[in-house]
Amino acid sequence: MAEKEKNQIENATLKKIISHAKEYGFVFPSSEIYDGLQAVYDYGQYGVELKNNLKSLWWKTMTHFYENIVGIDAAIFMHPTTWKASGHVDGFSDPMIDNKDSKKRYRVDHLIEAHIETLKDLGQKDKAQEVEDKMNALIKEDNLAGLRELIIDEKIKCQVSGTSNWTEVRQFNLMFSTKVGSVAEEAETIYLRPETAQGIFVNFLNVQKSGRMKVPFGIAQIGKAFRNEIVARQFIFRMREFEQMEMQFFVRPGTEIEWYNTWKEARKAWHLALGIPADKIKFHDHEKLAHYANAAVDIEYEFPFGFKEIEGIHSRTDFDLKNHQQYSGKKQQYFDTEINQNYIPYVVETSVGADRTFLVQLCNAYTEEVVGEGENQKERVYLKFHPALAPIKAAIFPLTKKDGLPEIAQKIYQDLKIDFNVFYEEKDAIGKRYTRQDLIGTPFCIVVDHQTLEDNTVTVRYRDTLAQERVQISELQDIIAKATSFRGILEQLK
Ligand code: GAP
Numbered sequence: 263m264a265e266k267e268k269n270q271i272e273n274a275t276l277k278k279i280i281s282h283a284k285e286y287g288f289v290f291p292s293s294e295i296y297d298g299l300q301a302v303y304d305y306g307q308y309g310v311e312l313k314n315n316l317k318s319l320w321w322k323t324m325t326h327f328y329e330n331i332v333g334i335d336a337a338i339f340m341h342p343t344t345w346k347a348s349g350h351v352d353g354f355s356d357p358m359i360d361n362k363d364s365k366k367r368y369r370v371d372h373l374i375e376a377h378i379e380t381l382k383d384l385g386q387k388d389k390a391q392e393v394e395d396k397m398n399a400l401i402k403e404d405n406l407a408g409l410r411e412l413i414i415d416e417k418i419k420c421q422v423s424g425t426s427n428w429t430e431v432r433q434f435n436l437m438f439s440t441k442v443g444s445v446a447e448e449a450e451t452i453y454l455r456p457e458t459a460q461g462i463f464v465n466f467l468n469v470q471k472s473g474r475m476k477v478p479f480g481i482a483q484i485g486k487a488f489r490n491e492i493v494a495r496q497f498i499f500r501m502r503e504f505e506q507m508e509m510q511f512f513v514r515p516g517t518e519i520e521w522y523n524t525w526k527e528a529r530k531a532w533h534l535a536l537g538i539p540a541d542k543i544k545f546h547d548h549e550k551l552a553h554y555a556n557a558a559v560d561i562e563y564e565f566p567f568g569f570k571e572i573e574g575i576h577s578r579t580d581f582d583l584k585n586h587q588q589y590s591g592k593k594q595q596y597f598d599t600e601i602n603q604n605y606i607p608y609v610v611e612t613s614v615g616a617d618r619t620f621l622v623q624l625c626n627a628y629t630e631e632v633v634g635e636g637e638n639q640k641e642r643v644y645l646k647f648h649p650a651l652a653p654i655k656a657a658i659f660p661l662t663k664k665d666g667l668p669e670i671a672q673k674i675y676q677d678l679k680i681d682f683n684v685f686y687e688e689k690d691a692i693g694k695r696y697t698r699q700d701l702i703g704t705p706f707c708i709v710v711d712h713q714t715l716e717d718n719t720v721t722v723r724y725r726d727t728l729a730q731e732r733v734q735i736s737e738l739q740d741i742i743a744k745a746t747s748f749r750g751i752l753e754q755l756k
Contacts, residue, residue, distance in 0.1 A: 275566040279628050280497050282643070286701050288312065288624065289498060301491055301502045308702050311653035311683060313505075313620050317484050319650065319748055320507045320614070323532060324482045327752060331480035331509065332473055336461025338486060342452050344460050345437065347589035348582060349554070354456060355433035357406055358492055359413065361420035362427040368420075369492050370409050370431055371401065377418045402550045406431040436489045438502075454488035459611060461485070462510045463582045466594060466607075470512075477596055477607050478521065482509040484616065496567055498617045505616035512607035514598060515580065521610045522557050522577040528755070529573055529612050530561055533619075535754040537648045538626055544569060554581030561614075563622045572622055573614035580606040623651060627703055633728065645703030646726055649745040655682040656706040656742055657699045663688050671710040674720070674735060682742055700725055705745060708738065 283289040288309035291298035305313055325333040345351045357370040374397045381390035393416060400408040410431045419426050437456050443449035455461065462481045469481050484507045491500050498504075513521045526545070533543055546569070548558040556579055560571040583606045587594040595604045627645040634640055649655065658675045660667035668688050675686040685704070687695055692709065699707055707723040714720055719732045722741065733741065 273566065275625075275628075276497065279566070279624055282628065282645075282701070283309070283497075283624060288702075301500065303498050303501060308653040309620070312623065312647070312651060313616060315651045315653070316619050316623065317505075317507065317616055319536075319751065320532075320616075320619075321482070321484060322748055323752065323755060324480075324507070324509050324612075327755070328480065330475065330478065331482055331511075332469060332475070333482045333484075334462065334465055334469060335485065336458070336465060336483060338455050338488075339442070339452055340455060340460060340464065342450065343589050344464060344586075345453050347585040348460050348463075349585070350437055350453075350456055351435075353553075354437060355435045356492065357401075357409060357431050358434040359410065359431045360429040361423055361425065362429060363425045364420050364423035366420055366422050367434075367492055370413070371397065373413065373418060374409075374416075377416055398549060406433070434490075434492065436491065438488045438490055455486075456489050457487050457613070458483045458485045458506045458508045459510060459613065460582070462508065463586055463609075466510075466512065466583060470596060477598060478511060478513045478517070480509050480511040482507075484508075496565070496570075498621050499565070499567075499570065501617060506613060507616055507619075508611060508613045510578075511610045511612075512596070513610060514601075515605055515608045518577045518579070518608040518610055519557060522575065525610055525612050526559055526575045529575060529614070531755055533561065533563070533572070533622070535751045536623070536651070538563065538622060542626070546571070552576070554578050563618075563625075565621070565625055572618045573612065576611045576613070578609045578611055580608050582609065583607065623647060642697075642700065644700035644725060647703040647705070648751070649705040650748050650751060652703045652705050652746070653683065654685045654699070654702060654704045655746045656708055656738075657685040657687060657695070657704050658708045659686075659692060659695050659710070660688050661692060661709055661711040665712065666715065667710050667712070670714055670735075671708075674708065674710065674738065678738065678742065681739065682746065696723060706742060 286308065287306035290304045290306055292302035292304050293299055321333060325331050358367055359370050359373065360367045374393065378390045378394050381393065393412070396412055397409070400412060410428065413428060414426065417426055438454040439451050440454065441449035442452050462483055465481065469475060470479070484505065486503060487506045488503050491502055511521060511525065530543060530545070534540060542564040544562050546560045546562050548560070551558055555576050557577040559575050561573040561575070562569040563572045583594040587606065594606055596607050597604050624645070627647045629646045630641060630643050632639055633642050656678065658671050658678070660671040671688070672686065675684055678684045685699070696707055703725070705725045709721040709723065711721065718735050720735055720738070721730050722733055723730045
């Protein structure tokens, strides 16, 4: 299949997933009645359940599952010097270029990447590779003038004005700032955190001492982060307000590469255990290491728009703690009783986006299939979530509104809702009710019918196979608990 045709189909898939997410209550554009806010999204009634399930699973895996990892919840606002020490004030920027005619601003690497894709579509694979190699070399050298020259030489045009009338390339800081203090003149500029990690670093000694933690140990956190991303792309993949799930693992200097390799494999295994096919996940080693890292890798997932980063594993050396020690004047050392030495621990970080993990699950779950034979053939769309992640675990339906069936179904619902997020409905034909649950990925539909009156059995209809099975009402609790527990996932990670 031609590359262009493949891209069109893939983009069509993404479009279908975006409209499915909106139509069925997963993700809405933020403040949509005012035409939305670019790169900001709201999670709907089913989206929030899926996201909460993912966050709970991550929390369970990355804190309770390890005896030497604990969690914290640090504030979004931090003392402004934090961001001087971390390097974000001076170095957290992307190279940008503006088109003078349209006034549209582009991230330089995105602009050149789009040109590379066009060259590939035109069958000029060698030329595309040459431009890509040049771009990577210039980014590695931080050669902004060279990047501009490449854009001019390649005659890259602005999509809006169609001209090549470009400004110089400038670095643009991605942090959002605001003011604290009631009197304007005395107010101090503070930042909305661009990563949750720094809340962990500044609490390293608080946690170590209060929890009597011994190196190696980890601190985990889930929380919002904010970046003024210039180019909003691919739905919730790149947002200005998003959520990170990060863990900093503090180790003895010299052991960090061993731990880096351990965490690299552990985190890949986590994504696979959630049902992502092995050929859709791969590692991508960083070509250009950040100044603080001595090893870094991305875990990438094959989205409909190609393989893209979902998680980063970084060996951050002692960069952050050393700088916090220098800027705060407070020692950030640990006394290792096993070797009788004081040192600043090295850090291996695992950092995954909750929203990107959500998008991975949505893309992986979206299924279209043809069911039935001959004239009865029809297309079915459903979300094949792992039952432990599904927003609603089971839907309970009386077959009809008469003969005491709703009363029995209500009783089952009232009982199951204590342990699970379940749903009750008696309106419309049973087929329609099944379809509505398929569209939001509910793994089980439980139907109370006339036979229930005789023998206390109900039908369980399975989302993926469409198979139906009669079971005792008393068995329901067990069936749902087994399928929806995190146990199956965690056992694979032991
Ligand atoms: N503390 C390290 C750190 O923040 P990063 O690679 O910049 O590293 C880690 O971000 C993860 O956060 C990414 O792999 C991605 O999943 C998520 N992420 C980063 N920027 C994002 C954005 N604009 N929108 C959604 N998720 C984002």
